[in-house]
Amino acid sequence: xxxxILIQTTSTLYEKLYRSIxxxxxxxxxxxxxxxxxxxxxxxxxxxxxxxxxxxxxxYWSSADRSFTLAGIGEAVKIxxxxxxxxxxxxxxxxxxxxxxxxxxxxxxxxxxVAFGGFAFDPYKQSSVTWSEFPNSSTMVPRFLLTKxxxxxxxxxxxxxxxxDSTALFYQELVDQCTKLLGKEFKQNPEPQLIQQEEVAPEExxxxxxxxxxxxxxxxxxxxxxxxxMIATFSSDINxxxxxxTLQEQQHQSYVFAYERGDSCFVGATPERLVKLEDQELxxxxxxxxxxxxxxxEEDRYFGEQLLHDDxxxxxxxxxxxxxxxxxxxxxxxxxxxxxxxLYPLRNLQHLxxxxxxxxxxxYTILDVVKQLHPTPALGGYPIKESIEFIREKxxxxxxxxxxxxxxxxxxxxxxxxxxxxxxxxxxxQAVLFSGCGVVEDSHPQAExxxxxxxxxxxxxALGGYE
Ligand SMILES: C=C(O[C@H]1C=CC=C(C(=O)O)[C@@H]1O)C(=O)O
Ligand SMILES: [Mg+2]
Numbered sequence: 380x381x382x383x384i385l386i387q388t389t390s391t392l393y394e395k396l397y398r399s400i401x402x403x404x405x406x407x408x409x410x411x412x413x414x415x416x417x418x419x420x421x422x423x424x425x426x427x428x429x430x431x432x433x434x435x436x437x438x439y440w441s442s443a444d445r446s447f448t449l450a451g452i453g454e455a456v457k458i459x460x461x462x463x464x465x466x467x468x469x470x471x472x473x474x475x476x477x478x479x480x481x482x483x484x485x486x487x488x489x490x491x492x493v494a495f496g497g498f499a500f501d502p503y504k505q506s507s508v509t510w511s512e513f514p515n516s517s518t519m520v521p522r523f524l525l526t527k528x529x530x531x532x533x534x535x536x537x538x539x540x541x542x543x544d545s546t547a548l549f550y551q552e553l554v555d556q557c558t559k560l561l562g563k564e565f566k567q568n569p570e571p572q573l574i575q576q577e578e579v580a581p582e583e584x585x586x587x588x589x590x591x592x593x594x595x596x597x598x599x600x601x602x603x604x605x606x607x608x609m610i611a612t613f614s615s616d617i618n619x620x621x622x623x624x625t626l627q628e629q630q631h632q633s634y635v636f637a638y639e640r641g642d643s644c645f646v647g648a649t650p651e652r653l654v655k656l657e658d659q660e661l662x663x664x665x666x667x668x669x670x671x672x673x674x675x676x677e678e679d680r681y682f683g684e685q686l687l688h689d690d691x692x693x694x695x696x697x698x699x700x701x702x703x704x705x706x707x708x709x710x711x712x713x714x715x716x717x718x719x720x721x722l723y724p725l726r727n728l729q730h731l732x733x734x735x736x737x738x739x740x741x742x743y744t745i746l747d748v749v750k751q752l753h754p755t756p757a758l759g760g761y762p763i764k765e766s767i768e769f770i771r772e773k774x775x776x777x778x779x780x781x782x783x784x785x786x787x788x789x790x791x792x793x794x795x796x797x798x799x800x801x802x803x804x805x806x807x808x809q810a811v812l813f814s815g816c817g818v819v820e821d822s823h824p825q826a827e828x829x830x831x832x833x834x835x836x837x838x839x840x841a842l843g844g845y846e
Contacts, residue, residue: 388418389416389418391416392414392536392557393557396412396414396536396554397550399412399413399414400538401546403540406541409539410480411479411537411540413479413491413535414535415490416485416534417533418534418561419532421532421561423450423525423527424450424565424620424623425563425564425565426523426561426563427452427525427619428563428566428620429561433522435640435641436453436521436639437452437637437639438451438496438519438521438636438637439451439619439636440495440634440635440786441627441635442634443631443634443652445627446528448525449526449527449787451521451524451525452523454521454522455520455522456520456537456539457517457519458494458517459518460515461502463516465747465749468494468518468746487526487531487533489528489793490535490789491535491789491790492790493526493788494520494788494789495521495787496519496785496786497516497645498783498784498785499514499778500779500782501770502515503771504771504777507777509776509804510777510780512640513640513645513779521537522537523557523560524537536557568618568620570621570842570843571614571615571616571618571843572613572843573844574612575611575612576611576844577610577611578607580607587775591603591605591769591773592818592820592822595820600760600765601698601756601766602698602761602818603760603766603769603770604756604760604766604782604815604816604817604818605773605815605827606774606778606815606831607776607813609835611842613808613842619637619644619805622646622805623637625841626648626837630648630726630801630837630841631725633648633837634647635648636649636785636786638785642806643804645779645785646803646804646838647785647803647838648837648841649798649799649800649801651797651798652795652798653752653753653796653797653798654795654796655796656745656795657793658793659738659739660738661707662734662735663734663735663752664735665700665703665734665755666732667756667817668695668817670682670686670692671729672726672727672728679724682729686722686729687720687722687731690821691819695731696733699757700716704735707737707748708737709751710737710739710740710747710751711738712738712740713736714736715735716733716735721733727833727834745788745792745794749784749796752784753784753798755798758782758783758798758800780799781799781813782798782800782815784797784799785798785799800814801814801834801838803838812838815831815834816830816834
């Protein structure tokens with residue numbers, strides 16, 4: 380029975396596709412065709428997994444409360460740049476959508492033509508071998524998109540038709556590929572065996588933290604976020620769909636994301652929203668200041684109280700609130716920021732949390748806001764320019780997309796970006812994990828080292844590594 384419903388809805392989808400493609404007889408230049416229908420329930424991870432022949436051209440996104448999921452397979456359109464990328468992405472996206480043929484009667488955000496991608500933390504840092512497959516900005520509109528929104532499921536086919544395409548052949552190829560992605564079960568693969576786990580230069584890192592506190596005491600900087608790496612090697616290739624499934628189960632209150640490029644995949648379970656936009660309502664988040672979870676309820680509560688009253692952590696947090704408030708006020712009215720942070724508990728640690736709300740002025744897009752906000756002092760530091768220059772010079776590795784905006788937007792100006800922390804770059808049987816912390820005047824190198832050790836745990840646990 381279920382199978383029949385699925386076949387019925389896909390036949391509607393394929394009819395729409397046929398009609399949309401057929402209307403484009405005399406193309407002079409390339410044009411995006413996008414068709415959407417509602418589907419019966421389908422596991423987005425099964426869809427993602429079924430798209431394994433499109434390795435290097437997939438993405439995955441789950442909102443922190445799991446109510447919204449996107450799984451994208453294959454590239455219909457790719458927008459990439461080795462510049463900063465925000466403007467180029469915006470221009471090409473607007474041009475694409477202005478000329479697109481869109482058949483989407485659903486009102487759901489995140490359906491129809493959706494762009495998903497991310498940006499490097501610092502496009503002016505010299506590139507590195509680790510991140511060679513990730514340009515400074517990369518966004519793609521998937522050929523096949525599955526959207527789970529609340530209890531509803533939608534499928535979108537996006538195709539870029541060019542004048543030399545045979546529409547009949549293209550149509551058949553899309554239908555064949557789409558049919559293969561639907562109706563599959565998700566299968567959790569056994570975890571590959573961990574062979575080696577290595578923290579990169581921890582003593583050198585602690586020395587840099589010490590030097591940083593001295594620069595801060597000398598009044599040159601207010602706050603700098605410093606990060607470090609860990610490398611884990613496994614007996615066989617890491618299965619991305621299985622890893623995403625584990626992260627979804629283990630890391631509540633965290634976005635789970637993946638973006639594939641070539642043989643590499645950037646994966647994470649981040650609690651930190653940069654910006655969400657829905658019907659011009661803007662939501663941003665200040666998340667900075669950290670303490671461990673307690674082993675008992677009493678200890679946990681005690682730690683939470685300590686964090687809420689700890690001057691060093693409150694200072695880390697305040698830098699972020701001030702900057703985000705100022706940035707949001709440039710593009711929003713009715714900005715609302717609570718006066719005091721509250722706790723944001725996660726599986727392995729708890730943070731100080733302040734939500735920021737506003738109503739976006741007409742004429743601004745989500746990419747404008749992302750550009751304004753990145754990097755917040757939860758990822759870079761304060762003053763912004765000076766702290767980025769400091770990181771560029773002093774941090775002994777390349778952040779690539781770690782601590783950067785990653786997310787999606789649709790043709791109706793809805794979208795959401797998170798900052799890609801609690802993350803790892805996976806290439807075949809190797810994972811490079813990243814973890815950072817806010818260094819302020821009263822930071823102690825050993826304490827910051829331990830804080831970053833806890834921040835490795837979400838990825839490390841999901842990969843099967845040890846504490
Ligand atoms: C930079 C990271 O965390 C940031 C987000 C929350 C709390 C932070 C902190 O307390 O230091 C960091 O600013 C990371 O996890 O790699
Ligand atoms: Mg901290």
